[in-house]
Amino acid sequence: MISRLTHIIIAAALLTAQPVFAALNILACEPEWGALAKELGGDKISVYVATNALQDPHYIEARPSLIARARSADLVVCTGAELEVGWMPLVQTQSGNPKIQAGQAGYFEAARYVVKLEVPQQVDRAQGDVHPAGNPHVLLSPYNIEKIATALAERMVQIDGSNAAYYQARTKDFLERWRRAIARWEKEAAPLKGMPIVVYHKNLSYLINWLGMREIGQLEPKPGLPPTTAHLSDLLTRLAKDPAKAVVPVAYNDPRAAEWLAERAKIPVVTLPYTVGGNEKAKDLFSLYDDTLSRLLAAAK
Amino acid sequence: MLRIRSIGAVIALVLAIPLPAFAQDAELAKIREEIRQMKEVYEQRIQALEKRLAEAETKAGKAEQSAASATTATTAAANRTGENAFNPAISLVLQGTYARTSQDPNSYHITGFMPSGGEVGPPKRSFGLAETELAIAANIDPYFRGVAIASLAPEGGAAVEEAYFQTLALPQGFTLKGGRFFSGIGYLNEQHQHAWDFQDAPLPYKAFLGTQLKQDGVQLKWIAPTDLFVELGAELSSGDKFPGNDRNKNGIGGSSIFGHIGGDIGASYAWRTGLSYLKTSAQNRGYQDTDSFGNAVTNAFTGDARLWVADAVLKWAPNGNATSTNFKLQGEYFRFKQDGLLTYNAAQSASFDADQSGWYLQGIWQFMPRWRAGYRYDQLRYGTVNNGLVNNTSGLTADNFPLLANYSPSRNTLMFDWSATEFSRIRLQLAQDKSRLGATDNQIFVQYLYSLGAHGAHKF
Numbered sequence: 033m034i035s036r037l038t039h040i041i042i043a044a045a046l047l048t049a050q051p052v053f054a055a056l057n058i059l060a061c062e063p064e065w066g067a068l069a070k071e072l073g074g075d076k077i078s079v080y081v082a083t084n085a086l087q088d089p090h091y092i093e094a095r096p097s098l099i100a101r102a103r104s105a106d107l108v109v110c111t112g113a114e115l116e117v118g119w120m121p122l123v124q125t126q127s128g129n130p131k132i133q134a135g136q137a138g139y140f141e142a143a144r145y146v147v148k149l150e151v152p153q154q155v156d157r158a159q160g161d162v163h164p165a166g167n168p169h170v171l172l173s174p175y176n177i178e179k180i181a182t183a184l185a186e187r188m189v190q191i192d193g194s195n196a197a198y199y200q201a202r203t204k205d206f207l208e209r210w211r212r213a214i215a216r217w218e219k220e221a222a223p224l225k226g227m228p229i230v231v232y233h234k235n236l237s238y239l240i241n242w243l244g245m246r247e248i249g250q251l252e253p254k255p256g257l258p259p260t261t262a263h264l265s266d267l268l269t270r271l272a273k274d275p276a277k278a279v280v281p282v283a284y285n286d287p288r289a290a291e292w293l294a295e296r297a298k299i300p301v302v303t304l305p306y307t308v309g310g311n312e313k314a315k316d317l318f319s320l321y322d323d324t325l326s327r328l329l330a331a332a333k
Numbered sequence: 334m335l336r337i338r339s340i341g342a343v344i345a346l347v348l349a350i351p352l353p354a355f356a357q358d359a360e361l362a363k364i365r366e367e368i369r370q371m372k373e374v375y376e377q378r379i380q381a382l383e384k385r386l387a388e389a390e391t392k393a394g395k396a397e398q399s400a401a402s403a404t405t406a407t408t409a410a411a412n413r414t415g416e417n418a419f420n421p422a423i424s425l426v427l428q429g430t431y432a433r434t435s436q437d438p439n440s441y442h443i444t445g446f447m448p449s450g451g452e453v454g455p456p457k458r459s460f461g462l463a464e465t466e467l468a469i470a471a472n473i474d475p476y477f478r479g480v481a482i483a484s485l486a487p488e489g490g491a492a493v494e495e496a497y498f499q500t501l502a503l504p505q506g507f508t509l510k511g512g513r514f515f516s517g518i519g520y521l522n523e524q525h526q527h528a529w530d531f532q533d534a535p536l537p538y539k540a541f542l543g544t545q546l547k548q549d550g551v552q553l554k555w556i557a558p559t560d561l562f563v564e565l566g567a568e569l570s571s572g573d574k575f576p577g578n579d580r581n582k583n584g585i586g587g588s589s590i591f592g593h594i595g596g597d598i599g600a601s602y603a604w605r606t607g608l609s610y611l612k613t614s615a616q617n618r619g620y621q622d623t624d625s626f627g628n629a630v631t632n633a634f635t636g637d638a639r640l641w642v643a644d645a646v647l648k649w650a651p652n653g654n655a656t657s658t659n660f661k662l663q664g665e666y667f668r669f670k671q672d673g674l675l676t677y678n679a680a681q682s683a684s685f686d687a688d689q690s691g692w693y694l695q696g697i698w699q700f701m702p703r704w705r706a707g708y709r710y711d712q713l714r715y716g717t718v719n720n721g722l723v724n725n726t727s728g729l730t731a732d733n734f735p736l737l738a739n740y741s742p743s744r745n746t747l748m749f750d751w752s753a754t755e756f757s758r759i760r761l762q763l764a765q766d767k768s769r770l771g772a773t774d775n776q777i778f779v780q781y782l783y784s785l786g787a788h789g790a791h792k793f
Contacts, residue, residue, distance in 0.1 A: 086652040094793050095597065096604075120790075257753075
């Protein structure tokens with residue numbers, strides 16, 4: 033029985049192990065990296081995105097579908113900095129794919145290529161679900177995207193050298209468009225400088241840092257803990273002295289706590305898309321930033 | 334810098350030299366002119382040098398800046414140096430219970446089924462510590478990963494729960510695992526007890542696998558290169574755990590194969606289902622029973638054991654975001670056959686065969702962040718048992734085999750748990766356990782589960 037099964041397995045492996053014909057098979061952990069890979073890889077790559085913008089990237093399960101996609105991936109593009117620590121290691125070891133294991137060229141961690149904010153001096157879970165490597169939500173600083181795009185393009189060239197010129201040309205074009213967009217965003221976003229806001233989780237720190245906004249508090253009492261009434265009441269008292277312009281959760285956050293606070297503090301709730309697909313307008317990285325800024329600007333008036 | 338200063342000093346010196354009073358006007362004018370020219374030349378040179386200095390300073394500043402950013406970028410890597418750098422991920426699970434049971438936990442047995450020898454009974458009454466699990470895992474090199482999980486028993490002593498290597502670099506979707514590990518059969522078997530949704534295992538796991546099948550052996554698994562999740566696996570083991578036993582025999586003592594498929598339905602649903610088959614055998618696998626007078630007897634089974642498992646799990650979360658609410662439906666069906674000889678109290682033997690089954694179905698609902706409620710129904714079916722010892726010539730009756738009495742146990746279990754974070758959980762479990770013929774055990778358990786150390790990843 034066993035040996036017959038082994039034969040069947042080997043036969044099936046030989047039959048199905050034909051190379052997949054899209055040159056580069058990419059599994060992106062989050063939508064932003066899927067969108068970036070498409071900008072750089074065009075039609076020479078195929079991308080599967082493991083999570084959508086309505087899912088909290090901290091809490092994903094190593095679903096069978098992810099293991100199946102990881103099995104045939106040439107490149108896995110994740111955030112890193114322990115954002116996917118609860119599921120990606122399991123997907124990697126279960127996938128039976130040597131190319132995408134940690135330390136191999138087929139495993140790309142975006143957060144490695146940027147200077148991270150909020151690197152804790154002391155790592156203790158009494159502080160909540162802290163990330164020892166620093167804040168992993170790096171996608172909302174356009175300068176981070178610029179650095180990550182360059183690094184990702186290099187990695188794609190390394191893995192799929194036959195399309196090197198194509199990737200390089202697309203990357204050059206993307207970076208030119210991106211730099212022009214940065215100049216435009218920085219001009220448009222001038223009124224946001226100093227704007228005080230309340231966030232849900234510390235997932236907007238890079239945006240706040242980029243635009244010189246001011247974070248007054250978080251709805252979470254500690255990173256990763258759900259908002260509590262006691263903490264929200266404290267926050268409300270603080271807002272009476274130091275008012276915020278808006279409560280700013282993102283698409284995957286439970287809206288109730290933000291609504292509770294906003295109603296009592298008499299300020300608007302501005303729900304940001306956070307990543308590509310977080311609302312109808314955020315279709316790619318450019319429109320993600322466009323929409324994020326226009327929502328904040330509307331609240332800043 | 335030094336050069337500029339010395340040039341300055343020279344000029345100062347030149348200017349300060351008192352001219353001889355007797356010098357003639359023409360000569361004086363000539364000297365003055367020479368000095369003026371010298372001054373001009375030196376001023377030009379000083380200006381050029383100052384310019385060069387300023388340039389050098391800007392460059393140095395830039396270098397410093399980039400050095401600073403390089404430092405921040407490498408801080409994370411620099412922190413992990415020295416002998417500690419390669420320390421593996423270490424985590425610890427703390428758990429314990431407060432138990433109240435209407436029946437004596439020491440008398441626990443599952444009527445109608447040969448005891449599996451595992452720790453199948455409820456926890457001890459009142460406060461009790463459960464096993465403390467210490468897990469250590471790391472990549473060994475680019476080719477292998479190593480995992481060891483020790484369980485520290487509350488009464489003292491440690492046991493190796495799992496200790497295995499796993500390949501990372503086999504091509505074509507293959508993974509080889511070797512050592513001691515939980516078998517890949519069924520759904521719940523591979524999960525650690527602290528990841529279960531109830532305090533204890535479903536009845537078929539208790540009756541047919543001694544709670545959980547962990548074995549010493551090797552496992553080869555293959556993942557198909559398809560978008561649909563397809564996993565096929567085969568295991569060879571020593572077969573020394575129930576339903577097998579240690580036979581002091583060369584070769585393979587037990588083998589199993591399993592296949593699982595799974596995928597997503599839209600963004601909100603994920604599923605997995607599969608079939609498994611286990612074959613092993615036993616030689617004088619003993620168990621304690623009582624005869625018709627209530628005296629203790631030891632019976633033993635010798636023969637083959639085969640187990641089929643069908644498993645399915647379906648998970649739902651709105652848009653796949655499980656943080657606020659989610660639901661999990663899970664069930665497994667077991668068919669268990671034994672065929673061989675039964676020896677009664679080391680005296681008489683006769684043919685014995687049994688065809689028994691069991692199943693469970695459970696649903697877990699997280700109705701708000703941190704809070705979950707769940708219900709489980711599990712049942713065993715006595716099926717067909719042909720005990721050759723019970724006949725007119727042996728002088729034995731069914732009363733001599735009270736553990737094998739014709740009875741189909743069942744249980745209803747309700748649970749509520751609260752998880753402050755993903756690392757801590759407190760659970761209340763209420764059960765009406767009809768494992769024993771003629772005795773309903775009403776159980777109340779309060780259980781705590783804490784995990785500290787490295788952030789573990791739980792299986793689907």
